Amino acid sequence: GQNIDQPTEMTATEGAIVQINCTYQTSGFNGLFWYQQHAGEAPTFLSYNVLDGLEEKGRFSSFLSRSKGYSYLLLKELQMKDSASYLCAVRDKGMTTDSWGKLQFGAGTQVVVTP
């Protein structure tokens, strides 16, 4: 199984940069996802990393270090609409059908953007 840790809450001002860290311990790693979830809404996909390094997508970037069991999501030029919960999810690399493909989610990081 996996153990996934991310901070509970972060606050930043509009226009700033925020970095959300995610550490994980897993018996078999096969990819890491970041999702955004606004209050009362469904999570939506932001990014996916399976190899080490940085993936950039507009204002959002995600980094992965498999050897350190570590990822971060970087939000640049923060906007008020970025206030949301950000979920880190690790995909299992199971050896049997019943575990491969399952995602284990962290508890989420609530980002509050202030004017």
Added chain:
Amino acid sequence: DVKVTQSSRYLVKRTGEKVFLECVQDMDHENMFWYRQDPGLGLRLIYFSYDVKMKEKGDIPEGYSVSREKKERFSLILESASTNQTSMYLCASSLVVGGEQYFGPGTRLTVT
């Protein structure tokens, strides 16, 4: 656009009632999932399905069952609802095994 819909946004049931939560996806995805989301615990997988009539237990299947008679529909059943099943229930689907999951809007279930 992938669309995942859930039968109700809010539901209030009494302890002991049988509860059905329905989920439908319109993109011909093979894989479907049911999660519950609780504050401080994140999303936890209840059951998932890789194909019609196929189901696999997730991390917290106790007290739940599922049904997948058609590819587009995945139902979560609470055989006898209890107050500790009060939660937000989220359905998701994915095209490939282990791929990006698309979530429905969620059903907030309250069991009194």
